[in-house]
Amino acid sequence: LGVSYSDSVVATYCTLTGGAALTGSAFVTGAAALDMIGSELSIRGGTLAGGSGADNLTDDPVPGGRGGSGSSSQGGKLVISNVLVLGGQGGLPGCVDEINCDCGDLGGGGDAIAMTDTILVVEASTLQPGTSGPTSCQGSGASGLEIAANGGVVTEIDGPVHDYWMSSPVVTPVPCNFHFKGVLGEAVIISASSMAGMY
DSSP: OEEESOSSEEEEEEEEEOOOOOTTOSOOSOOOSEEEESOEEEEEEEEEEOOOOOOOOSSSOOOOOOOOOSEEEESSEEEEESOEEEOOOOOOOOEEETTTTEEOOOOOOOOSEEEESOEEEEESOEEEOOOOOOOSSSOOOOOOOSEEEESSEEEEEOOOOOEEEEESOOBTTBOOEEEEEOOTTOOOOOOSOOOSOOO
């Protein structure tokens, strides 16, 4: 999912997976499941999984590709709530001689969340950095980070999960029912909407 310079974007209960880097491609790093630039975006429920880094099948001791991030953002505001965020797995290195283990380095695992100058809110989510599987010659590669932050602001909120959904019919201009399960005394903000009544 790519979101650029957009306001008020919400994705609910989606499974987003970044593409795996192909062997021999110029892009050896796995793709991020979410790539956001300068937007206001909320991800509610579901899974973000970064793509795997490229395996090097050459006869040279070159490193494997790094796994992609579950979420990558530059600027803007990003809210991740009740989401499983997975960094991608690192790729295998190339080897001159696998018997004598003259190999390159294993590709590093992807970060669960990589952000630059972003206002990030992570609520009741599971962040699992990517790893690299062991080979016969080397141990595991370096794992990614849960949150790799370069500037910006990070706020982490524990549970309970605040759940909401819209019941059918979700067809314009037919009204639908909006359901929210929150916490007593909590403020609920609904923007760009018209409602006949709230209960």
